[in-house]
Amino acid sequence: MELLKTTLHLLNPQIAVFSPPSMTNPFNDWDDRHVAQGFAWRTQSVSFATLEEYGALELHVVLARSYEPDTEAIRIIRVPFRVEDNVVAISNLVSDATVSIPNGNYELIYETGYQSQQTVDQARQTLWCRLIFLPTKRRCIAQIIRADSKLSPGPSLLMEARPAASG
Numbered sequence: 001m002e003l004l005k006t007t008l009h010l011l012n013p014q015i016a017v018f019s020p021p022s023m024t025n026p027f028n029d030w031d032d033r034h035v036a037q038g039f040a041w042r043t044q045s046v047s048f049a050t051l052e053e054y055g056a057l058e059l060h061v062v063l064a065r066s067y068e069p070d071t072e073a074i075r076i077i078r079v080p081f082r083v084e085d086n087v088v089a090i091s092n093l094v095s096d097a098t099v100s101i102p103n104g105n106y107e108l109i110y111e112t113g114y115q116s117q118q119t120v121d122q123a124r125q126t127l128w129c130r131l132i133f134l135p136t137k138r139r140c141i142a143q144i145i146r147a148d149s150k151l152s153p154g155p156s157l158l159m160e161a162r163p164a165a166s167g
Contacts, residue, residue: 004061008095010127013026013053017131018045019082021089021098025163037153039110040161041079047161048077048110050092051127051148052110056114058128059090061099067134070098074148075113080140081108081133090131109145 006016007048018026026079028040038049050057057093069076083101090097109132114125 001063002060002099003054003063004059004066004097004099005100006059008057008059008090008092008096009055010050010054011051011094012092013050013088014047015050015059015129016047016083016087017090020060020087021087024084026089026091027093027164028161029161029164030161032167033158034161036151037157038075038147038151039077039079041142041159042161042163044082046079046081046082046108048112049150050129051075051112051114051150055127057092058126059097060128060130061088061089061090062083062130063100063101064132064134065152067107067132068093069145070111070113070130070146072113072115073130073146074109074113075151076145077110077143078140079108079110079142081106083133088133101133104134105140107136108132109134123138125131
């Protein structure tokens with residue numbers, strides 16, 4: 001069930017997902033291993049690297065009962081995620097969105113890619129991402145399901161990050 005469809009405007013190559021929205025310092029500090037794996041994770045906050053640094057990002061937030069990878073997705077990452085206060089915030093420092101999601105433990109799946117569109121003047125590529133919240137009672141193991149050429153994760157994923165400095 002799609003809960004939200006909106007456009008975020010990117011001015012840096014990441015989006016953050018966090019709960020609750022009132023979290024102090026919700027953004028994560030990235031080191032080289034985080035960049036290589038495409039995400040920086042800590043409890044109740046995850047930042048995903050976007051495929052582009054600038055431009056519009058068509059964002060879809062989905063609450064699902066099952067999951068099949070999108071064949072058009074260039075990058076797919078799964079991480080554990082806990083929702084509190086029945087709401088999740090999605091932000092990239094410039095654009096923000098919130099969505100109501102029931103409290104609980106989830107597999108959060110980040111899919112991203114490009115959708116080709118033909119306009120009157122020219123063909124263009126639209127950047128999209130889908131955040132899929134899959135409720136789970138079992139322990140979720142982080143995984144890079146599909147990697148593009150910009151990712152080069154090591155043999156194990158780094159599952160700790162520090163909050164980014166505020167201000």
